[in-house]
Amino acid sequence: MAPEPDEEDDTSQEDFIISLAWDPLSLDYLLVANLLSGVRLVDSVSLSVIMVFQLPSAAARVKTLAWVHTAPGMFITGGESLVLTLMLDLSDSYQMVSIQD
Numbered sequence: 517m518a519p520e521p522d523e524e525d526d527t528s529q530e531d532f533i534i535s536l537a538w539d540p541l542s543l544d545y546l547l548v549a550n551l552l553s554g555v556r557l558v559d560s561v562s563l564s565v566i567m568v569f570q571l572p573s574a575a576a577r578v579k580t581l582a583w584v585h586t587a588p589g590m591f592i593t594g595g596e597s598l599v600l601t602l603m604l605d606l607s608d609s610y611q612m613v614s615i616q617d
């Protein structure tokens with residue numbers, strides 16, 4: 517019989533989904549923001565990750581995201597403390613604009 521893992525040694529954390537947003541121009545694409553792995557663009561037909569977006573730091577956590585309906589391929593994210601807002605474009609996995617209070 518294998519020993520049970522010690523609760524103090526368990527450093528794993530579940531990567532909860534924080535926010536989802538369907539592409540307004542195509543139901544095939546979904547933006548997914550996870551607690552640990554950040555923002556990803558997922559193809560819902562093939563169930564594959566198309567792009568992983570780079571956040572400005574490992575400490576940055578996304579709380580919400582939304583597509584910019586007037587700018588195809590662009591979306592914004594809201595940070596944990598609502599101090600950081602990122603505007604991202606599907607053509608590039610890095611942030612375009614960072615707005616801080």
